[in-house]
Amino acid sequence: MSALLQNLVNRPYKHGFVTEIESDIAPKGLNEETIRMISAKKNEPDWLLSFRLRAYEKWLSMTEPQWQNVTYPKINFQDISYYSAPKPKKKLASMDEVDPELLRTFEKLGVPLHERAALAGVAVDVIFDSVSVATTFKEKLAEVGIIFCSISEAVQNYPELVQKYLGSVVPVGDNFYAALNSAVFTDGSFCYIPEGVKCPMDLSTYFRINTEGSGQFERTLIIAENGASVSYLEGCTAPRFDTNQLHAAVVELIALDNAEIKYSTVQNWYAGDEKGVGGIYNFVTKRGLAKGINSRISWTQVETGSAITWKYPSCILRGENSVGEFYSVAVTNNYQQADTGTKMIHIGKNTRSTIVSKGISAGHSNSSYRGLVRIAPTAENARNYSQCDSMLIGDQCGANTFPYIQVHNNSAVVEHEASTSKIGEDQLFYFAQRGIGAEEAVSMIINGFCKEVFQQLPMEFAVEATKLLSFKLEGSVG
């Protein structure tokens, strides 16, 4: 393992550029005034303001968690600007009116909005910093009664739905960063699938962090009514910056009777340079509530970016026969850190959950799987299978597993397996024998290692993820 792999790892971040666009930035600092300002700017109803203030009050009483297996300098929450929006030039009626600067950004990212959206059959709700500026396929979705818009629009147009579900899965005081998000979130996506509707296309949102020094506090709320189903994709890239940026999003999923929500993420935010300078702090709270009988929530994530990834997409399996799934690939390189995993809380009878987690560490990075499987006394015949495998590339990195298993019902069956391996000299030799170079061999081995997770991704994401991974690890083996 040597020079070749080293070269491969040390590729610069491809998506590192800053788009110059006039931003409407709030002064740095957080206090009740800031929250009232955000609320007023967004013309929010009173209940939402009181929701924010409740969260802020909770947040003030909380201390930053210490148990995580990642280290970072203390964040000065008063040194963050909590609101930044592209200046609204005028109301947008069509794609042509979208800020050309903005469109160019997406070009660079390889997201030709209209064409690609049309070709791939994907409705893209573009989020640029914190405000949605363009939404496509709205009409098509509206035909079947699906609401897919930014959460600020939803607050204006469907306040009763938002009020009913917002904070119902992740309460305002759930954890330090969720409380912060609840107090200051600026925008995000809202999706409502009415009873019996199967969403005709994969829904997707492209997140992108811009404006140096502005934290992003996204809020996503997805509701699938009885018998509804939806597949939601989230892809992330961010420009290169030297100061760390905090990203504390909250994602809430609610699946009612027989409903199904599949949430896929490909995350490739700026991870800092090879010395570990800069990069995004990705501290996200993602949780799904399988509320109804036979409901199903599935998380798939491919985490390759961010200086620190710290999140546990979770499922609360309350409905009888409900199913929770978690498929994850986390790649860390250079000085990246990841502490990620899932929580499966079994409450209903005959609930089932599957966890497949693959961690790949290279360079000086450190990745941890931390998971909780909890079988409540009421969860008769609950079943869990967990598998977490790690692969180490080089001897400077670390891989850890911290699975927590709590079983309070004797009819439950819980299984956990973990293994650690490396790309062996003998494996590379085997490939070399067959005329396959080290680089390609590594890529093939890694793809084989992650296959179970990639299979869960929608087609175009799977292709992207495969590329992303070989690109990320280029130069780390040789």
Place this chain on the structure above:
Amino acid sequence: MTLMTLPNNDYINSLVQRWGAYSVTENIAWLDQLRSDALHCVNRLRMPTSHMETWRFTDISPLTKLSFPEASLFPRDQYAQLARFFLSESENRLVFIDGHYVAELSHIDSSERIIQGNLSSLILSHNQLISSYLGKLAQFEDDLFTALNTAFMQDCACVILPRNVSVAKPIHLLFISTQSETTSYPRCLVVAETGSRASIIEDYIATNENVYVTHSVAEFFLADSASVDHYRIQCDSDQAFHIANHVVRLSKSSCYTGINITFGAQISRFNQRIELSGEGAECSIEGFTLISGHQLADTHTFIDHIKPQGKSRQVHKCIADASAHGVFNGAVMVRPHAQQTDSAQMSRGLLLTDKAHIDAKPQLEIFADNVKCSHGATVGQLNKEEIFYLRSRGISESVARNLLTYAFGGEIIDHIAVPSLKTRLEETVLLRTQFA
């Protein structure tokens, strides 16, 4: 630390006051220093609470009400009744009753070339040797219970295996509890010099169902190529509290095989740390916990691969009946440069009722790339197909269940190489796994 820990400190203070009168008879400077350092830590440290990650599932607050004093001496005329706890295979025996060494019941076979005895009898003849080992592994700076033991240990069972000595018969360290409302601080020190070999039984047993507290500490040093088999049997009374810390240090090519059996105590906690600090060191540890009623048994192990080519194997099994609560936390650490480490861990839990519960937390931390590590954990009930298979052969449901439950733990008992001990344990397991 918050106000919540304040009542706990009353426990520590009261223990310290009650033991303050206890003077160190040996009057050895280094030992006095060790005790006073430990006492210093006792005064500084706080009682662990379930807010701490390592004590998350084990609430030991009931212990804070039990600041029991040291036991008085056991009446000499009743010694005879304790002979039933002796093992027929063992000629080497150190007996401690309620923490006090009893020379009359102990037996030291002089034909074997081992140095064995209690601390006070060896401290003068082997001062140098003991001072270089005692208290060196069991760190008390941030562990209250180790600090308590080090400060208050009444005595210590010392076993020193000289170079290349191989002891055929097992060495029996017997700790008997007879008195209610007492606290004892048993201590063991095992030093296996280069190439030595022995089998050691650390046996905790009670004469009746008393409430008492045991804070035990054991330190095992294995020099190059030494090999030690260690059976640790905890059959305390079901009302007792048992908190134990065990540390093993393995040098180059040494081998430690441990079996830890937990049957007794209302609340028990067993912390084990194994340091593979020499190249090619090996350890194999097996644990079997069988609990019922409202018992809580917590096993925390930490296998630390420090040097290359180490090998570790671990199996932990827990059967929880009635409202019992089993806790298992098994950490395996592979330090940077501990290449070619081979580690496997398996934890299996069996829940017999719907009120019993088990918290399992295997944990792998790996900082070297050329390693083979795996762990597995399962928690569940008896396999329905296995029960069906037995029933299809005309065995009643209850017998089938008993048979399978017995077999679940019997697997580990089978690995005990001391026949009389094995029989004793088999009988206990059989008795405890027979349900109507």
